[in-house]
Amino acid sequence: MNSIRKFVLDTNVLVSAMLSAKSKPRQVFDEAQKIGVILMSNDTFIEAEEVLLRPKFDKYITLPQRQIFIEELIQIAQFIEVNEQINECRDPKDNKYLELAVAGEVECIITGDEDLLVLNPFRGIKILTVQEFLELLLKHE
Numbered sequence: 001m002n003s004i005r006k007f008v009l010d011t012n013v014l015v016s017a018m019l020s021a022k023s024k025p026r027q028v029f030d031e032a033q034k035i036g037v038i039l040m041s042n043d044t045f046i047e048a049e050e051v052l053l054r055p056k057f058d059k060y061i062t063l064p065q066r067q068i069f070i071e072e073l074i075q076i077a078q079f080i081e082v083n084e085q086i087n088e089c090r091d092p093k094d095n096k097y098l099e100l101a102v103a104g105e106v107e108c109i110i111t112g113d114e115d116l117l118v119l120n121p122f123r124g125i126k127i128l129t130v131q132e133f134l135e136l137l138l139k140h141e
Contacts, residue, residue, distance in 0.1 A: 028133055041100040
């Protein structure tokens with residue numbers, strides 16, 4: 001039985017993917033969808049939406065474009081119910097990514113956040129940078 005590959009992308013990866021169609025984070029966003037599914041929890045989505053709607057991004061991308069990206073995210077992401085509270089990250093705000101990854105039994109978390117990267121691997125789940133994820137994909141092609 002071939003199981004679906006599942007990934008968690010942190011908010012910064014999503015923001016970068018939205019801001020630049022030619023960026024490496026956008027490649028990760030697109031590739032993760034091609035080969036599997038991006039998981040989100042209510043907590044990770046709320047954070048992503050709040051950040052994506054910040055006025056500081058107005059000079060890079062219009063509000064309607066950001067709203068379209070958020071709608072796209074709702075359509076493509078698989079929402080998972082988190083069933084375990086984890087308090088192992090040195091930045092408590094990042095525990096939601098670990099909780100989502102464990103609940104969703106993901107292959108990896110893709111992030112640029114050192115607070116998460118230092119935990120690699122976490123309960124057998126890889127925590128990779130954008131670059132590491134793309135290099136891993138190239139190896140498996």
